[in-house]
Amino acid sequence: MATKGIQSRNRQEITARILTAAERVFAEFGYAGASISRIAAEAGIPKSNVVYYFETKELLYRRVVGEIFDIWRAAADSITVDNDPIQALGDYIDTKLDLARTRPYGSKVWANEIIQRAPIVQDYLEDELRSWTEDRIVVIEAWIANGKIRPISARHLLYAIWATTQHYADFTHQITTLNEGVELTNRQWGETKSAVKDLLLRGVEKHGDA
Amino acid sequence: MATKGIQSRNRQEITARILTAAERVFAEFGYAGASISRIAAEAGIPKSNVVYYFETKELLYRRVVGEIFDIWRAAADSITVDNDPIQALGDYIDTKLDLARTRPYGSKVWANEIIQRAPIVQDYLEDELRSWTEDRIVVIEAWIANGKIRPISARHLLYAIWATTQHYADFTHQITTLNEGVELTNRQWGETKSAVKDLLLRGVEKHGDA
DNA sequence: ATGATTTCTGCACGATCGGTCAACATTTTT
DNA sequence: AAAAATGTTGACCGATCGTGCAGAAATCAT
Numbered sequence: 375m376a377t378k379g380i381q382s383r384n385r386q387e388i389t390a391r392i393l394t395a396a397e398r399v400f401a402e403f404g405y406a407g408a409s410i411s412r413i414a415a416e417a418g419i420p421k422s423n424v425v426y427y428f429e430t431k432e433l434l435y436r437r438v439v440g441e442i443f444d445i446w447r448a449a450a451d452s453i454t455v456d457n458d459p460i461q462a463l464g465d466y467i468d469t470k471l472d473l474a475r476t477r478p479y480g481s482k483v484w485a486n487e488i489i490q491r492a493p494i495v496q497d498y499l500e501d502e503l504r505s506w507t508e509d510r511i512v513v514i515e516a517w518i519a520n521g522k523i524r525p526i527s528a529r530h531l532l533y534a535i536w537a538t539t540q541h542y543a544d545f546t547h548q549i550t551t552l553n554e555g556v557e558l559t560n561r562q563w564g565e566t567k568s569a570v571k572d573l574l575l576r577g578v579e580k581h582g583d584a
Numbered sequence: 585m586a587t588k589g590i591q592s593r594n595r596q597e598i599t600a601r602i603l604t605a606a607e608r609v610f611a612e613f614g615y616a617g618a619s620i621s622r623i624a625a626e627a628g629i630p631k632s633n634v635v636y637y638f639e640t641k642e643l644l645y646r647r648v649v650g651e652i653f654d655i656w657r658a659a660a661d662s663i664t665v666d667n668d669p670i671q672a673l674g675d676y677i678d679t680k681l682d683l684a685r686t687r688p689y690g691s692k693v694w695a696n697e698i699i700q701r702a703p704i705v706q707d708y709l710e711d712e713l714r715s716w717t718e719d720r721i722v723v724i725e726a727w728i729a730n731g732k733i734r735p736i737s738a739r740h741l742l743y744a745i746w747a748t749t750q751h752y753a754d755f756t757h758q759i760t761t762l763n764e765g766v767e768l769t770n771r772q773w774g775e776t777k778s779a780v781k782d783l784l785l786r787g788v789e790k791h792g793d794a
Numbered sequence: 795a796t797g798a799t800t801t802c803t804g805c806a807c808g809a810t811c812g813g814t815c816a817a818c819a820t821t822t823t824t
Numbered sequence: 825a826a827a828a829a830t831g832t833t834g835a836c837c838g839a840t841c842g843t844g845c846a847g848a849a850a851t852c853a854t
Contacts, residue, residue, distance in 0.1 A: 385830095385831090388831095401699065402699075402700055402701065403616060403700065404614035404615070404616055404617060404696065404700065405614070405617065406613060406614055406616045406617025407614060407615065407616025407617065407700075409810080409811065409812085410811085410812065410813085411810090411811085411812095419832090419833095420832075420833055420834080421812090421813095421833095421834095422813095422814095422815095422832070422833055422834075423831080423832060423833075425812085425813065425814090426831070426832075426833095427831095429813095430812080430813080431812065431813090482699045485695065485699060485754065485755075486614065486696065486699060488754070488755050488757055488758045489611065489612075489692045489695060489696060489754050489755075489757075490612055490613065490614065490617075491612065491757040492757055492758070492761075496761075499757075499758060499761045499762075500761060503758070503761070503762070504761065504762055507762055526779065526782060526783060527775065527779040527782075529762075530775075530776060530779035530780060530783065531779075531783060533748070533751060533752075533755075533759070534744075534748050534751075534780065534783050534784070536751070536755075537747040537748045537750075537751030537755075538743070538744050538747045538748065540747075541743060541744075541746070541747030541751075542743075544695065544698070544699050545695075545698050545699075545743075545746075545747075547698055547699075547701045547702055547709075548698045548702070548709060548713070549743070551702075551706075551709040551710060551713070551714065552709075552713070552714055552717055552739075565737065565740075566740060569736065569737040569740035569741075570740060570744065572736060572737075572787060573736060573740065573741060573744050573784060573787040573788075574744070574783060574784075574787065575787075576786050576787035577782060577783040577784065577785075577786035577787055578783075595801095619840080619841065619842085620841085620842065620843090621840090621841085621842095629802090629803095630802075630803055630804080631803090631804095631842095632802070632803050632804075632805095632843095633801085633802060633803070635842085635843070635844090636801070636802070636803090637801095639843095640842080640843080641842065641843090795854100796853100796854085797852105797853085797854085798851105798852080798853075798854095799850100799851080799852070799853085800849105800850080800851070800852085801848105801849080801850070801851080802847105802848080802849070802850085803846105803847090803848080803849095804845105804846100804847095804848100805844105805845090805846090806843105806844090806845090807842105807843085807844080807845100808841105808842100808843100809840105809841080809842090810839105810840085810841075810842105811838105811839080811840075811841085812837105812838100812839095813836105813837090813838100814835105814836085814837080815834105815835090815836085815837105816833105816834100816835095816836105817832100817833085817834095817835105818831105818832080818833080818834105819830100819831080819832070819833095820829100820830080820831070820832090821828100821829080821830070821831085822827100822828080822829070822830080823826105823827080823828070823829080824825100824826085824827075824828085
């Protein structure tokens, strides 16, 4: 089944191919439902070879989760005290919606992991996510203290942004079905960005009307 | 392991116990990861007895998904043309957040199913969910036409409400971890309702300031 | 009381799983 | 060129899975 001719020559390439395959399979079947042999088939190599590079299913899974976690973290770089709140939050929403479109599988893996109470990556939550979140909340509350935005709940604003942006990744299938069975077009993704920013940032802006 | 003394006497009771156990186990382990024997243990009966009442794992699963679907559908009864938009949407958000708290497992099962591209309940999406959604969009667009709310995207407003409310169910574990490891108190759930309505409905109201 | 029906349960089956291992191939180092 | 290190693979193991099934136990109908 696997076309052997396309075998990569070096470690870098082959581990990347395994990680890509693993992200999709973990997303579509869950941790328990994803089998190493399926990931291997998707990557076009034998099962034993996957085990050779990642030792165990759990270690491979941790790598996949770690990747999306790092990407999401970088997406919030614009959220700093010195930046304009609406601009910064708008950029954050745009970037996360781009990621929802380009990396939907990573988002789904994360969602699955949290739904199942983070049996594998609980340490991520307690260490990195917790401090990262507190830092962003401090920034948003500084914006409020400086009178730049309305006094909303910084924490729930973050949660709402996460929820809505990731919804377009995790629930892609539902959205597609409700879109007459066809994937969103470029135009529709543009409309989505506008609509989400319009809805969420209206509640943030100091003066209610543009 | 199972305390036989607490055996129910009639069909109604025992199937209800199985469904409750199944909802939790499917939520916490995914469809593939959930085993009938685990569900049986959770319900305090032998595995064979679960199979006796529900025949197959898939049929049991469909029953679980169908339940939460019906509950969610009823939660949107307030969304009609004659009702006040802010009141109706606010009630809808309140009800869905109550469900996020009281029935988090059902929400998680639904999320899992959609993430995995609805392999079991695709017919629900194409039949009931699609027409149901179109009906609500018609109502919201009538509100806009009547000048009762701002001209926002009805579809994306619905998606945003689904995303945020269900986020508090599906991502309970993440929220708890970010809440110093303890579940939200009654007071915090109240704050959550206010914050979500404040954020989302500001973008809907015609006049920006209360 | 007796027979019919429903409920309950242990056992066995084929399939699939994650992971080990030994044999083999290739590349790198000396 | 020989040795060492790294990469590749199929065969195999014990465990667990969903489900079929026969028969025991309980309930109901007559």
